[in-house]
Each structure stands twice: as C-alpha cells, then as structure tokens.
Amino acid sequence: MAVSSSELKVPPRASIPTAPSAINETAPWVRVLIRVLAYSLLIGFAFIEFIPFLWSITTSFKPESEINAGFVNGFSWLPKNVTLENYANIFTKVAFGTWFINSLIVGVVTTIMTLLFSSTAGYAFARIPFPGRDVIFWMIIATMMVPGIITLIPIYILLKNLNLLNSLPGLIIPFMVTAFGIFLMRQFFMAIPVELEEAARVDGAGRFRTFAQVVMPLARPALSALTIFTFMGRWNDFLLPLIIVSTEENRTLPLGMSTFRSLYKTDWGLLMAGSLLVMLPIVIMFVAFQRFFIEGVSYTGLKG
Amino acid sequence: MARSVNPAQAAVMTGSSLARQKLMDKWAGVLFVLPALIFFMVFTAYPIVYGLFLSLFKINTFNIDDRTFVGLDNFSKVLVSDDFHTALLNTAVFSFFVVTIQTVLSLLLAVAVNQKIRGKTFFRTAFFFPSISSSVVISIIFLWVFNQNGLLNYGLSMFGIHGPTWVDDPKTALPSIMGLNIWTTSGTMMILYLAALQDIPAHLYEAASVDGATPVQRFFRITLPLLTPTTFFVVTLGLIGTFQVFDQAFVISNGSGGPEKSTLTAVFYIYQQAFKESNHMGIAAAGSVVLLAIIMVVTVLQKFLFKTDQEY
Numbered sequence: 355m356a357v358s359s360s361e362l363k364v365p366p367r368a369s370i371p372t373a374p375s376a377i378n379e380t381a382p383w384v385r386v387l388i389r390v391l392a393y394s395l396l397i398g399f400a401f402i403e404f405i406p407f408l409w410s411i412t413t414s415f416k417p418e419s420e421i422n423a424g425f426v427n428g429f430s431w432l433p434k435n436v437t438l439e440n441y442a443n444i445f446t447k448v449a450f451g452t453w454f455i456n457s458l459i460v461g462v463v464t465t466i467m468t469l470l471f472s473s474t475a476g477y478a479f480a481r482i483p484f485p486g487r488d489v490i491f492w493m494i495i496a497t498m499m500v501p502g503i504i505t506l507i508p509i510y511i512l513l514k515n516l517n518l519l520n521s522l523p524g525l526i527i528p529f530m531v532t533a534f535g536i537f538l539m540r541q542f543f544m545a546i547p548v549e550l551e552e553a554a555r556v557d558g559a560g561r562f563r564t565f566a567q568v569v570m571p572l573a574r575p576a577l578s579a580l581t582i583f584t585f586m587g588r589w590n591d592f593l594l595p596l597i598i599v600s601t602e603e604n605r606t607l608p609l610g611m612s613t614f615r616s617l618y619k620t621d622w623g624l625l626m627a628g629s630l631l632v633m634l635p636i637v638i639m640f641v642a643f644q645r646f647f648i649e650g651v652s653y654t655g656l657k658g
Numbered sequence: 659m660a661r662s663v664n665p666a667q668a669a670v671m672t673g674s675s676l677a678r679q680k681l682m683d684k685w686a687g688v689l690f691v692l693p694a695l696i697f698f699m700v701f702t703a704y705p706i707v708y709g710l711f712l713s714l715f716k717i718n719t720f721n722i723d724d725r726t727f728v729g730l731d732n733f734s735k736v737l738v739s740d741d742f743h744t745a746l747l748n749t750a751v752f753s754f755f756v757v758t759i760q761t762v763l764s765l766l767l768a769v770a771v772n773q774k775i776r777g778k779t780f781f782r783t784a785f786f787f788p789s790i791s792s793s794v795v796i797s798i799i800f801l802w803v804f805n806q807n808g809l810l811n812y813g814l815s816m817f818g819i820h821g822p823t824w825v826d827d828p829k830t831a832l833p834s835i836m837g838l839n840i841w842t843t844s845g846t847m848m849i850l851y852l853a854a855l856q857d858i859p860a861h862l863y864e865a866a867s868v869d870g871a872t873p874v875q876r877f878f879r880i881t882l883p884l885l886t887p888t889t890f891f892v893v894t895l896g897l898i899g900t901f902q903v904f905d906q907a908f909v910i911s912n913g914s915g916g917p918e919k920s921t922l923t924a925v926f927y928i929y930q931q932a933f934k935e936s937n938h939m940g941i942a943a944a945g946s947v948v949l950l951a952i953i954m955v956v957t958v959l960q961k962f963l964f965k966t967d968q969e970y
Contacts, residue, residue: 388773536698590793596908615912632795
C-alpha cells in the first residue's frame with residue numbers, strides 16, 4: 355500500500371551544534387528582544403499544544419453528573435469529586451479491552467514483519483548487486499510519492515478476493531512491506547562502512563552470517579526508529595479498519611473509539627478516559643525510545 | 659524468511675571460499691529481496707495500477723467481480739457531481755490555509771528553538787507530541803474542546819468574546835478542523851526545519867554579521883533562501899497530507915460530512931461513493947484518480963515556485 359504522509363514524516367535529527375548564536379555583532383537590546391520574542395512564541399505554542407490534553411485529563415476524572423452540571427454552571431478546570439469510574443466503565447460499557455488487544459496484535463505483528471522485510475530487502479539494495487537492482491529500487495521509491503487514496507478501493511477488492519475482509523490479517527498483510535521501511539533501512543546500511551563486513555567475509559562468513567551477526571546488530575538505531583514509525587502508524591490507523599472491519603470482535607482502538615463516539619455522544623468523561631488510554635502506550639513508547647529514535651534518525655539522516 | 663537470519667544455517671557456510679561467495683551473492687541478493695518484493699508488488703505496486711484500471715468500470719457493489727467496462731463514463735459523472743465539486747472546494751480551502759499557516763508557524767518555531775535558549779529539548783518534544791497521537795482520538799478531544807461550553811469558548815470568554823458553536827455551524831466547522839490539523843502537524847514540520855537550520859554553516863552568519871547585516875536581513879537573505887529545499891519538502895508533505903484529509907472530518911462530523919456538507923472532503927466523498935452508495939465504486943475510483951492528478955499537478959507547480967539550485 356502506498357505510504358501515507360504520516361509515514362513520510364521524516365523525523366528529527368539529533369541536534370548538531372553547528373549553528374552558533376546568530377546574534378554576534380548585534381546591539382544588546384536587539385539580542386534581548388529576539389530572545390523575548392523567541393520565548394514568548396515557544397511558551398505560548400507549548401501552552402496551546404498541552405492545554406487540550408490537560409483539560410481532557412481533568413475531565414476524565416470527573417463524575418458524569420459533574421460534567422453535565424458544567425453545561426449549566428459554567429466551565430470548571432478541576433473535578434470536585436475525583437473518580438476513576440470513567441476508567442472502569444470504559445472496559446464494561448464498551449469492548450475497550452478487545453479493541454486494545456486487536457490493536458496490539460495488529461501493531462506488533464505488522465512491526466515485526468516490517469522489520470524483517472525492510473532489513474533484508476534494504477540490505478540487498480544497499481550491498482548485494484543483482485540484476486535490475488537499481489531500477490527496482492527507484493520504482494519502490496517512486497511509489498512513496500503516490501498518494502495512498504488511489505489504493506483504497508483496490509486494497510479493499512484485493513482483501514475481499516483473498517477472503518481477508520473483517521479479519522485481523524486483513525489489517526496486517528497490506529502493511530507488512532512499505533517503501534518507507536525499505537528506503538530507511540537501505541539508507542542506513544549504505545552508511546555502515548563496508549570494511550566491517552569485508553573483514554567478516556575474509557574470515558569466511560557468508561552473506562547470511564555477515565548480515566545476521568555483523569550488520570543487524572549495528573542497525574539497532576534504524577530498527578528502533580522503524581519500530582516506532584510502523585507501530586504508531588498501525589496503532590493510529592483508521593481508514594483501513596473503517597472499510598474492512600464490520601464486527602465488534604475485530605475492531606481496533608481508533609475504529610472502536612469512533613463508533614463509541616457515535617453511540618455515547620455526550621458521555622465526555624468516558625470519551626476522554628478512552629482517548630487517553632489509546633494514547634498511553636504510544637506516549638510510553640515515545641518516552642522510552644526517544645533516545646534511539648533521535649539517534650537512529652540522525653544516523654540515517656546524516657549519510658542519506 | 660526466518661532462514662536468512664538463522665545463525666545455525668549460516669554457520670554451515672563458514673568454509674566457503676571467496677570465489678564461491680561471489681557466486682552465492684547473486685542468490686543471496688534474490689533471497690533477501692524476493693519475499694519483500696512479492697508483498698510490495700501485490701499490496702503497493704499492483705493496487706496503484708489497479709486503481710487507475712478500476713476507474714474505467716462500473717462495479718457491482720454486491721458482487722465486486724461483476725464489472726462492466728464504461729470507458730470514461732465514471733469521469734464524466736464525477737466531474738459534474740455537485741458533491742464532488744463541494745468536496746474538492748472544501749479540500750482546496752482546507753489545504754491552502756493549513757499548509758500556509760503550518761509552514762510559516764513551523765518555520766518561526768524552528769527559528770525560535772534554534773536561538774540560544776534554555777529548554778530546547780523540552781520544546782522540541784512538546785511540539786512533536788500531538789503528532790504521535792491517533793487522529794481519531796485527537797478529534798474526539800477537540801470535539802470536547804470545541805463544545806459550546808468547552809475550553810475554547812471559555813478561553814474566548816475571558817476576552818469577552820462569545821464563541822460560536824464551532825463544529826455545529828457550517829461556517830466554522832471546516833475552520834475548526836483546520837485548526838486542529840495545524841495544531842497537530844506544525845510540531846513535526848518544525849522538527850524538519852530545525853534539522854535544516856542546524857545544517858546551515860556558521861561562517862555564513864559570521865560573514866554577514868561582519869558586513870553589518872541586521873538579524874532581519876540575515877533571516878531573509880541567508881536563512882530563508884538556504885531553507886528552500888526544506889520548505890519544498892514541508893509544503894509537499896503538507897499538500898499530500900491535507901489533500902487526503904479524512905479521519906478528522908469523519909469523526910468531527912460523526913460520519914456525515916456535515917453540517918451542510920461543509921466538512922465533506924475529497925477522500926470523504928470517495929469513501930461515501932465506494933462504501934455507502936450502491937454500484938458507485940467505479941465513480942469513487944475515478945474520483946481518486948482525479949484527486950491523484952490534482953495532488954501531482956499542485957506538487958509539481960509548487961516545485962517550480964520553490965525552484966532553486968542553491969548550493970553551499
């Protein structure tokens with residue numbers, strides 16, 4: 355399936371302290387002014403970015419009666435009576451647990467397959483000459499620029515013919531190989547010094563052994579970045595589940611939350627609790643992997 | 659597949675001579691690429707071609723393999739459809755405002771973070787944060803924020819402004835979704851700009867300072883021109899993303915595209931034709947081809963706009 359723009363989001367490089375203060379020969383008051391402007395903009399925008407999350411967090415701890423009273427009595431930030439009932443009810447009123455497990459299966463399996471396929475193919479495109487290699491590689495790159503919408507109906511028909519509609523494999527298989535994954539790994543392998551592999555090869559190691567024992571351990575930063583992008587993409591995907599999943603037991607979190615929003619339109623405490631729980635694993639992953647994430651991308655970015 | 663990374667299997671080959679290795683390389687290359695290539699061909703390359711092909715057929719919704727060749731009939735239908743016109747107009751308006759605002763905003767944020775300030779990492783993380791969340795969840799949170807008595811109207815009331823009903827008003831529904839989109843993606847775009855800013859060689863700024871250039875001059879004469887390739891990339895990503903906006907419009911309008919079709923986007927139209935109307939899958943496919951063509955033309959046009967052969 356052609357890569358959606360969210361997968362194209364090329365991530366940050368590690369900060370390389372090359373740019374100096376751009377304010378060497380400037381008058382002191384201008385320097386102060388620039389800094390005041392910079393801080394105001396940054397703090398202001400950080401505030402705007404966080405405040406909706408803060409409000410959804412406080413809402414999720416309010417009892418339903420208090421939220422409803424808010425429509426009459428006016429706005430309030432903090433709950434008067436803190437409750438965990440929304441977090442408990444989300445698992446009983448709707449099949450949140452099932453959605454969660456489905457999303458987890460889809461995310462984990464797709465990620466493992468993507469890592470495997472992207473690293474083997476990426477390695478071959480970087481290192482092993484075979485007939486037609488460059489033509490095939492550029493064809494793969496070209497599909498990255500094709501907007502994903504064109505494949506929506508074809509993928510639906512394909513899955514229908516493969517009898518994979520309304521199934522978890524139907525959500526996994528179309529995304530196991532992505533142009534972005536192959537591209538990312540290929541760029542990373544290109545940047546690894548060939549000498550490391552040649553040393554292993556002179557010692558008599560074959561391609562497979564060199565790949566498994568020399569190359570793959572070095573690729574950890576790139577594999578970490580790819581893990582994050584792939585898992586996040588699947589965890590958050592909405593359109594494919596929307597068109598192929600038709601029964602409750604196969605719903606993923608975004609699809610479940612969307613149907614839940616239609617059913618419990620006004621139960622904001624529940625909606626906020628559910629939304630925050632959907633975000634939680636990604637937030638944990640983001641915090642835990644951030645170092646690998648920036649490391650990996652800086653490495654691919656520098657030599658790409 | 660598991661075979662290629664099995665060390666036990668690989669160990670058997672330890673004794674191979676270099677000459678034999680070369681011969682085996684060709685096969686190794688094929689083995690490494692083939693499984694991925696098969697999936698790529700079936701689920702990426704083939705669907706692109708198949709999508710173009712399907713736009714020429716009338717497709718029976720209840721028996722998808724029952725197709726009649728209708729030539730360009732789907733295109734003539736979709737191109738005169740009022741709903742498609744509305745959807746394209748909504749999408750164009752959405753795309754224009756979101757891409758313009760988020761590009762300028764992300765550039766300003768990147769320049770600000772790149773100053774000598776404290777908390778660079780914090781700001782970078784904070785701005786990136788919304789883009790890791792699911793679009794559906796963000797939309798639900800914003801429905802709550804946009805609520806008549808919600809956070810936004812509370813904020814406005816502090817300035818004495820009586821806020822509108824946002825997503826329930828056809829005038830403000832689409833701008834609301836624009837706002838949430840800008841809110842989500844500006845941080846990501848900022849990180850792209852920041853990486854590029856950090857690559858600009860220091861000596862350029864030093865030289866300009868020695869020549870007495872003001873900070874404003876340095877920004878417009880050095881920073882901005884050198885960022886042109888990044889701007890092209892940021893705008894391209896923005897265009898491809900915004901032209902295909904769907905999730906937010908779907909969740910915010912509760913699957914209707916309303917009020918009064920004000921949030922009906924192009925992908926929304928395609929989705930409705932394909933999966934909500936009987937026998938309109940071919941029309942939907944034609945709609946996708948038209949959208950694809952528009953995205954490609956706009957992307958190429960802006961490539962000329964940002965045409966540069968700047969090297970440094």
